[in-house]
Amino acid sequence: MQADLNKTSSPHWYCATQASDYDLWLYYTNLAPGRAGCWLDNMRLKRHEGSMVDAGIKVKLNGDRLGPEDDIEKGFSKNLWGDLLSGVADLGYSGTSPRVGALHYDWRLSLDQLMEDGTFAKMKKQVEEHVKAAGGKRAVMVTLSYGGPLMHKFLAQFVDRAWKKTYVERWVSLSGVFGGTVELTRMAFYPEAKDFYYIPDAFPYMSLTTCRDMSNTFPSSFTLRPTFMKDDEVLVSAMLGGKKHEYTKNDMALALEDSGLSSARMVYEFSQNSYSFHNLGAPGVLVDCFYGTSDNTVQGVHFGNGFNKAATKYTFEDGDGVAPTRSLSLCKRLNEDNGVPASTFPHIGHGGTLHSKVAVERFSQIIHGLYGNASAVTARESSLYV
Numbered sequence: 001m002q003a004d005l006n007k008t009s010s011p012h013w014y015c016a017t018q019a020s021d022y023d024l025w026l027y028y029t030n031l032a033p034g035r036a037g038c039w040l041d042n043m044r045l046k047r048h049e050g051s052m053v054d055a056g057i058k059v060k061l062n063g064d065r066l067g068p069e070d071d072i073e074k075g076f077s078k079n080l081w082g083d084l085l086s087g088v089a090d091l092g093y094s095g096t097s098p099r100v101g102a103l104h105y106d107w108r109l110s111l112d113q114l115m116e117d118g119t120f121a122k123m124k125k126q127v128e129e130h131v132k133a134a135g136g137k138r139a140v141m142v143t144l145s146y147g148g149p150l151m152h153k154f155l156a157q158f159v160d161r162a163w164k165k166t167y168v169e170r171w172v173s174l175s176g177v178f179g180g181t182v183e184l185t186r187m188a189f190y191p192e193a194k195d196f197y198y199i200p201d202a203f204p205y206m207s208l209t210t211c212r213d214m215s216n217t218f219p220s221s222f223t224l225r226p227t228f229m230k231d232d233e234v235l236v237s238a239m240l241g242g243k244k245h246e247y248t249k250n251d252m253a254l255a256l257e258d259s260g261l262s263s264a265r266m267v268y269e270f271s272q273n274s275y276s277f278h279n280l281g282a283p284g285v286l287v288d289c290f291y292g293t294s295d296n297t298v299q300g301v302h303f304g305n306g307f308n309k310a311a312t313k314y315t316f317e318d319g320d321g322v323a324p325t326r327s328l329s330l331c332k333r334l335n336e337d338n339g340v341p342a343s344t345f346p347h348i349g350h351g352g353t354l355h356s357k358v359a360v361e362r363f364s365q366i367i368h369g370l371y372g373n374a375s376a377v378t379a380r381e382s383s384l385y386v
Contacts, residue, residue: 001025001106003042007056011041017056024059031199036206045108045217047266052113063104080144083355087364101130107146110219110274111153120158131167138169140367141285144354145323146224148176148331149275155283164284169370172288172363173334174353175320178277179228179327182298184221185235185252187212188268189259189301190310209308216264219271225252227276228327238303259307277330286338288366289331290353292320294346299324322350 001024007017015038016022022042023030030039046055085093085100093100103126105119114120127139143151151171155164193201196211215221229235229249236247236255247255252272256265297319304312318325332342348356 002060002062004058004060005042005056006058011037014038015041021060024057026197031203031206033203033205036203040206040210040214044214045219047217047263047270059106061104061106063102080354083360084142084363087360088367091367093367099130099134101126105150108218108220110223110271111150112271112274113219114150115153115158120154123154124159124163127167138167140169140370141171142174143171143176144174145177145350146220148173148178149224149277152176152178152277152280152283152334153275155285156280161284168285170286170288170366171283172290172366173331174290174359175292175323175328175350176289176331177224177323177327178330179324180224180226181323181327182226182235182301183322184224185226186298186301186311186314188216188221188256188261188264189236189303190308191215192310213263216261217267219267219274222264222268222271223274225249225268225272226324226327227278228324228330234300236301236303238307240306277333283334286340287331287334288340289328289335289342290359290362291323291325291328291331291342291344292346292348292350292352293318293325293328293344295319295321295349297321297324320348320350320352 003019003022003024005016005019005022010017012034014034024039024042030036042057046053081102082095085095103119103123105114105122106117109117109119127141131137131139141151151173155168155171187195191208191212193199193208196206196208196215200206200208200211226235226249231248231250233248234246235249235252238245238247238255238259240258245255245258253265253268256262256268295318296316298314299317300315301311302313302315303309320328329342343359343362345352345356345358348359353359
């Protein structure tokens, strides 16, 4: 992401308030001493009295402007889709193929915001253009992680049955976090250096709490709250005043307040109803579910020394290391009436649905089995989580 700045204030006298094509996410030069504070201020989403405000930072999505020949390696860019595309290269698919497209969006926002800011309308138009260019052959939609709930909301609430029948052949969901994840809750209270690409270890002036407070302004951090849990399961516990306090998934606003994170509590309350798997209707298309299993995945976070310190204990359950199986397996309910089985892969991790040999082979089988040279459209998550 880049941004045009038209700000009225900045945290330091040397931070620009007016700029074009400011490198927003994520470029190494932003992390230099003296520049990091400017960058953190530009990355935060600003609020006033519970509502988002225009802070004079107009985000521009590089992927919408760059061509195949442009270099993006000066940022933390990763080749997410190359292995999957290699499995269908014989059908004419590649990263530069006109039959392959990607939805670029501001992953900091909640799904409600993405539906309202034009992102869903952009995706709808893009799919229509790809299908037209492919001579009417319908698109295969492919999503990763946060893209799963995004696509579910798009199909269930934004487009009608006639549109889906005309433009969508199938949806392949990779590691879809349909019931949320405790990993985001853990980060919201007290993260680890790995959550921010080990930047706090490399640059001590960018502390864990500083990075946490930035990401806690993102509604997406709370959109994927762990709704998969039962009402009586302890999600967070902490020692406060010599007494142990326990919080369930329904107590997160209180827990954030008790931890002193009042601003995060407001963002949580703003975004908590942005996505609910059980309150959305069926997507109305066939869905192939890919997800990993059999790895320890955080189930509960426990602060034996109080909040705003590193957790003293985690409890675990089965999952892909980021999202629990109870959350990932909700994908199967999208196909209850269609008989399409889920594809589960032990020990491949959350990102393994993109890269592991068995997942790539299964993806290739599905695409080859559908048709030959047709249009594929991918919708993806650039976030603080991989």
